[in-house]
Amino acid sequence: MKDLLRLRTLISTEVESLLNKQIKMESYNSAAYLAMASWCDRNGYDYSAGHFYKQAEDERAHMLRFFKYVCDMGGTAISPSLDNIPQEFNSFREVFEMALELEVKTTQSINVLADKCFKEKDHVTIEFLNWFHKEQREEEYVARRCLELFDVIGEEGTGRWEIDKAVAQVTYDSEG
Numbered sequence: 264m265k266d267l268l269r270l271r272t273l274i275s276t277e278v279e280s281l282l283n284k285q286i287k288m289e290s291y292n293s294a295a296y297l298a299m300a301s302w303c304d305r306n307g308y309d310y311s312a313g314h315f316y317k318q319a320e321d322e323r324a325h326m327l328r329f330f331k332y333v334c335d336m337g338g339t340a341i342s343p344s345l346d347n348i349p350q351e352f353n354s355f356r357e358v359f360e361m362a363l364e365l366e367v368k369t370t371q372s373i374n375v376l377a378d379k380c381f382k383e384k385d386h387v388t389i390e391f392l393n394w395f396h397k398e399q400r401e402e403e404y405v406a407r408r409c410l411e412l413f414d415v416i417g418e419e420g421t422g423r424w425e426i427d428k429a430v431a432q433v434t435y436d437s438e439g
């Protein structure tokens with residue numbers, strides 16, 4: 264009976280805690296992408312800087328989407344504190360490797376959250392998460408295609424200059 268009388272929130276304490284973990288991760292992603300934008304900017308990769316500035320904004324929007332959901336469901340959304348944002352990278356390629364790594368980790372983390380919701384039969388949150396599953400399809404696709412440019416175009420000569428320009432052309436069409 265105690266469980267049925269959960270007056271304050273729709274979500275369980277465990278789901279709330281995983282959602283807050285995801286808020287922190289999206290926030291970290293936003294900050295990490297901003298650092299990548301800065302690195303690309305100061306190393307002459309203008310198109311990639313633009314790409315990462317946009318990614319940083321997208322990640323902040325993801326964070327807010329989770330944040331608002333927790334609040335709307337009667338939970339306590341926690342504004343995250345962040346540290347250990349990498350500011351330096353050894354190479355242009357390493358920036359894109361890290362971007363893909365972030366996206367893979369994010370997909371996995373959202374899957375863990377969804378698994379927990381399935382166990383709890385929290386279909387409301389499962390439905391909420393569907394948008395993110397689709398978003399991750401795009402996020403991983405774009406990160407992977409960008410990284411592939413390093414092999415497809417090659418870094419020799421004016422390669423990195425070409426790669427930088429090609430990054431701006433990478434898009435994902437989920438219907439095509």
Ligand SMILES: [Fe+2]
Nearest residue numbers: 289292322325
């Ligand atoms: Fe995200």
Ligand SMILES: [Fe+2]
Nearest residue numbers: 292322366402
């Ligand atoms: Fe992302």
